[in-house]
Amino acid sequence: MNKSTQCEASEMLKRAGISPSYQRIMVLSALLETDEHPSADTIYKKLGTNIPAISRATVYNTLNLLVDRGVIHSMRTAGSETRFDSVCEAHSHFFCRKCKRIFDVAQQSGEIETELDGHLVESQDLVYKGLCRECRGEMIK
Amino acid sequence: MNKSTQCEASEMLKRAGISPSYQRIMVLSALLETDEHPSADTIYKKLGTNIPAISRATVYNTLNLLVDRGVIHSMRTAGSETRFDSVCEAHSHFFCRKCKRIFDVAQQSGEIETELDGHLVESQDLVYKGLCRECRGEMIK
DNA sequence: CACTAGTATCAGAAATATTCTAAATCTTAT
DNA sequence: ATAAGATTTAGAATATTTCTGATACTAGTG
Numbered sequence: 001m002n003k004s005t006q007c008e009a010s011e012m013l014k015r016a017g018i019s020p021s022y023q024r025i026m027v028l029s030a031l032l033e034t035d036e037h038p039s040a041d042t043i044y045k046k047l048g049t050n051i052p053a054i055s056r057a058t059v060y061n062t063l064n065l066l067v068d069r070g071v072i073h074s075m076r077t078a079g080s081e082t083r084f085d086s087v088c089e090a091h092s093h094f095f096c097r098k099c100k101r102i103f104d105v106a107q108q109s110g111e112i113e114t115e116l117d118g119h120l121v122e123s124q125d126l127v128y129k130g131l132c133r134e135c136r137g138e139m140i141k
Numbered sequence: 142m143n144k145s146t147q148c149e150a151s152e153m154l155k156r157a158g159i160s161p162s163y164q165r166i167m168v169l170s171a172l173l174e175t176d177e178h179p180s181a182d183t184i185y186k187k188l189g190t191n192i193p194a195i196s197r198a199t200v201y202n203t204l205n206l207l208v209d210r211g212v213i214h215s216m217r218t219a220g221s222e223t224r225f226d227s228v229c230e231a232h233s234h235f236f237c238r239k240c241k242r243i244f245d246v247a248q249q250s251g252e253i254e255t256e257l258d259g260h261l262v263e264s265q266d267l268v269y270k271g272l273c274r275e276c277r278g279e280m281i282k
Numbered sequence: 283c284a285c286t287a288g289t290a291t292c293a294g295a296a297a298t299a300t301t302c303t304a305a306a307t308c309t310t311a312t
Numbered sequence: 313a314t315a316a317g318a319t320t321t322a323g324a325a326t327a328t329t330t331c332t333g334a335t336a337c338t339a340g341t342g
Contacts, residue, residue, distance in 0.1 A: 019318080019319090021318095021319065021320085023319080023320070024319095054320085054321095055320060055321045055322065056321090056322085057320075057321065057322080057323095058319080058320055058321075061319090061320085080328085080329075080330095
């Protein structure tokens with residue numbers, strides 16, 4: 001665990017008005033250190049090896065709290081689990097309906113809306129669905 | 142239940158190479174007749190009053206089959222349930238992180254990609270997240 | 283019109299992901 | 313030191329979805 005990431009996590013928590021407990025810092029740090037889109041359970045398992053260990057409920061509670069406060073984002077594009085994302089910038093995902101993987105793709109549209117029909121837009125996610133390179137190849141076979 | 146919707150459902154099934162059984166026609170018709178984005182359970186309950194009733198497993202199997210064959214789309218944007226959508230045209234959704242409702246919004250980007258990094262794009266869904274009109278108002282209060 | 287093979291459906295059990303609960307622990311202010 | 317409040321915990325409970333194995337339907341064949 002990177003010390004400066006933990007420091008950053010603590011700052012982010014304070015800025016969001018959340019008291020920076022040991023567990024919360026651990027959860028947010030784990031999310032900041034990866035560019036995959038981990039599930040709550042993945043984070044729980046990653047932190048499970050730590051002493052002291054963190055309870056599953058705390059991982060879920062913390063992630064939900066962070067989403068509520070707009071510190072992180074959640075994705076339910078694919079599979080059965082909710083996946084979390086600490087990247088603030090708008091970015092796109094490609095979801096393969098066959099193998100269920102998520103691929104990051106460069107943001108196409110330059111337009112970033114800030115308001116729509118009176119709704120306050122905090123983030124936008126362009127999700128493409130279809131068949132990925134590999135599954136597409138297999139279909140032709 | 143509209144007879145012509147059932148006829149349309151039957152045609153759609155045949156076109157996708159799926160044999161148009163009574164249960165499958167019922168499930169797809171139910172989806173075609175609504176512009177909400179119902180969950181499997183919502184469809185199950187709607188059809189539950191029919192004679193003969195349809196099993197929950199069949200509703201799930203049918204919806205999954207239709208998604209696999211690209212006949213309908215599934216959304217996991219919000220809440221805990223998978224929601225289904227029979228509309229083929231690309232369209233956008235706004236998801237409120239507070240009240241968890243989904244609002245339909247007009248498609249912003251005119252660009253529709255058909256291929257990205259070698260992946261075959263069959264549909265795209267632009268999901269905006271933030272605070273809806275109402276929840277935004279409550280926050281200010 | 284049987285018979286068979288393959289497909290579809292069923293009810294309920296099981297698996298999976300998430301939330302709830304009530305007790306224990308930690309923090310903070312007095 | 314103490315009380316009040318917030319946080320964490322383990323495990324139970326709930327919710328959603330998939331699996332299972334039995335049954336029923338369908339189409340093709342003799």
